[in-house]
Amino acid sequence: MPSNLSGLAQTRKLGPSGRGWVAEVVCDTAAMPDHLVPLERILAARELVARRVHRTPILTSTTAGRFAQAAGVRLGDDRLYVKSEHLQKTGSFKPRGMTAKVAALTEAQRRAGIITLSAGNAGQAYAWAGREAGVPTVVVMPAGAVRSKVEACLGYGAEVVLHGEHVGETFARMEAIRDERGLTFAHPFDDPDVIAGHGSIGLEILEDLPEVDVLVVGIGGGGLISGVAAALKERRPGVRVFGVEPTESNAVSLGLERGEVVPIQPRSVADGLGAPFAGEWTLAMCRRYLDGIVLLDDPTILAGVRFAAERMKQVLEPAGAAALAAVLAGRIAIRDGERVCVVASGGNVALDQLGELLGSAGTLSGASS
Ligand SMILES: Cc1ncc(COP(=O)(O)O)c(C=O)c1O
Numbered sequence: 001m002p003s004n005l006s007g008l009a010q011t012r013k014l015g016p017s018g019r020g021w022v023a024e025v026v027c028d029t030a031a032m033p034d035h036l037v038p039l040e041r042i043l044a045a046r047e048l049v050a051r052r053v054h055r056t057p058i059l060t061s062t063t064a065g066r067f068a069q070a071a072g073v074r075l076g077d078d079r080l081y082v083k084s085e086h087l088q089k090t091g092s093f094k095p096r097g098m099t100a101k102v103a104a105l106t107e108a109q110r111r112a113g114i115i116t117l118s119a120g121n122a123g124q125a126y127a128w129a130g131r132e133a134g135v136p137t138v139v140v141m142p143a144g145a146v147r148s149k150v151e152a153c154l155g156y157g158a159e160v161v162l163h164g165e166h167v168g169e170t171f172a173r174m175e176a177i178r179d180e181r182g183l184t185f186a187h188p189f190d191d192p193d194v195i196a197g198h199g200s201i202g203l204e205i206l207e208d209l210p211e212v213d214v215l216v217v218g219i220g221g222g223g224l225i226s227g228v229a230a231a232l233k234e235r236r237p238g239v240r241v242f243g244v245e246p247t248e249s250n251a252v253s254l255g256l257e258r259g260e261v262v263p264i265q266p267r268s269v270a271d272g273l274g275a276p277f278a279g280e281w282t283l284a285m286c287r288r289y290l291d292g293i294v295l296l297d298d299p300t301i302l303a304g305v306r307f308a309a310e311r312m313k314q315v316l317e318p319a320g321a322a323a324l325a326a327v328l329a330g331r332i333a334i335r336d337g338e339r340v341c342v343v344a345s346g347g348n349v350a351l352d353q354l355g356e357l358l359g360s361a362g363t364l365s366g367a368s369s
Contacts, residue, residue, distance in 0.1 A: 023360040035284035037192045039234040042199035042227060049200050052132065053095050053242065054364050056066040056084045058208050058341065062071035063311045064328060067366025068358035076339035080327060081209055082312070083201060088348030090152070091225060092272070093201060093345050095124030098339040101186055102129045105122025110135045115183040117141075117167075117174045120149050121272055121319075121346055123136035127158035133227030138183060140174040148350055168274045188298075189223030191277025192346075197357070198224050202231025207342055212239060213338035218345050219243040219293065221275035222252045222282030242332050243286070243293040243323045246270050246301060247318055252278040269298040269305045269357065272319025272346055299362030301325050308344070318344035318357065326366050 033040070038334050059084040064080035085093035089328040102114070113136030116126045123139035130137030141150060155161050161177065164170035174181075178185055187194060205212060205228075215232060217225040229241040246252055246268030253261045255278040266274035278286075286293075294301060304325025308316040316324070326332050334340055349357070 010016060012293060022300070022321055027126045029251065032122075032192060034338055035281045036288055037093050037195045037199070037230060037281070037285065039230065041192065041196040041205065042231050042234075045059060045193065046203050047102055047194035048202040049096050049099045049197050052099050054088055056087050057203070059312065059314070061312055062100045064122065064307070064324070067307065067328045067364055068330060068334075070366035070368075071332050071364070073327070073332070073334045074336050075327075075334070075339050076213065080324070081203055081212070081339065081341035083341055083343045084314070085188050085201065086314065088126050090121070090124045090156070091346060092121040092247065092320070093198060093343070093349040094121045095128055095225065096200050097191075097194035097197035098122070098125040098129040098186070099132070101191055101193040102126075103137055104132045104186060105135065109184045112135060112182050112184065114186040115140065115178045115181075115243065116176055116188060117171055118188050119274075120144050120215055121348060122213065123160075124149065124152045124156060124348070126186055127153040128157035131157040138177060142170045144191075146350060149348070154346075173195045187279070189221030190281050191223070192281060194223050195227040195230070195281060195285065198227030199231040201343065202228040203235075206235055207234060209339070209341055211339055212236075214334055214340045214341065215239060215241045215315065215331065215340070216323040216327055216332055216342045217241065217243055218270070218343070219245045219252050219286075220249075220273040220319065222278050222286050224343070225290065226285035233289050240329060241288055241289060242290040242326070244326045245293055245295055246273055246297045246322070247297050249274050250253050250277045250293075250295060253295070254278075255283045256287055256293075268301070268318070268320035269360070270301050270322055272317060272348075273322060273362065292333065294326055295331070296322060296326055296331065297362075299333075299360060300329050302357055302361035303364050304328060306358050307348075307364065309358065310364050313345065315347045315349065315354075316344055317346050317349040319343050329364065330365070
């Protein structure tokens with residue numbers, strides 16, 4: 001069931017070091033005291049990123065429409081619309097926000113370089129955006145980070161530091177290097193420039209599918225859905241936006257329910273959605289713009305990965321398939337005949353693990369149709 005997002009209290013800052021994962025923004029945050037990124041900033045970020053990232057296609061699937069119908073939901077045009085950010089540069093939507101963040105650095109910050117913390121797609125995207133802009137980039141990853149992701153960051157020219165068994169240790173190392181070398185921390189999700197850059201996805205959806213009624217997006221720390229929801233709702237207030245979190249990786253819905261940043265130990269096959277807490281910006285944006293969040297178990301998320309591979313011939317990572325899975329499983333409150341678009345947010349899955357993931361997929365009620 002969608003969680004109730006109304007009547008939530010103010011958030012507070014908290015992070016593994018006790019100092020908070022608070023973005024060191026160079027933009028005029030005083031102009032946004034409520035932590036809401038305005039449409040004008042999203043429009044400006046869109047202009048900036050449009051020349052640098054792919055304009056991804058919206059694929060359609062009538063088979064997904066049949067699956068949703070078997071789960072009790074009739075989709076508009078008898079099809080599901082899929083904004084295909086797994087086809088984006090670096091294999092996920094992240095270069096949109098990271099390009100906007102890097103472009104907002106001061107000259108001195110650009111020269112000194114940036115540092116980020118990531119086990120996956122954010123690190124790759126900052127490595128890529130840093131190289132494109134000539135900004136030295138350090139990515140700090142947990143010691144056990146997936147080899148292919150480490151190699152991708154190195155391949156995009158970043159310096160990679162592997163440290164720590166859990167995010168607290170990795171974070172402390174990042175802070176130490178940042179302070180030693182005078183680098184700027186580039187946040188993986190809780191930053192107004194990052195959120196504005198991701199908002200470009202919402203603007204593209206409105207241009208390519210102006211009659212969209214419902215949008216569904218996977219949530220980790222909440223940067224993606226914050227930008228997309230703001231862009232859509234500021235332009236078309238009638239559009240409904242739903243988020244999807246893994247059952248045991250629910251930093252945003254927990255933060256919204258409790259009215260503060262809640263640290264969690266995320267556990268899900270969808271590692272891209274495994275943020276250890278939501279942020280001040282993303283909680284404020286999600287509280288303002290979301291119509292609900294649903295929680296999905298891992299087998300259902302993997303059923304989305306399986307559907308994408310089998311029926312759409314698209315390779316999605318579990319995080320990238322969560323929104324699709326939620327619609328196929330009939331978990332989103334869609335009214336009869338509404339036009340629904342999901343964001344397929346990433347495709348960076350280790351191919352040698354794909355068979356095992358597909359084997360653990362649950363069964364969707366439409367599978368026999
Ligand atoms: C593939 C993929 N989808 C969705 C997300 C969630 O994005 P956010 O943390 O901005 O909510 C991530 C984050 O890393 C991701 O890698």
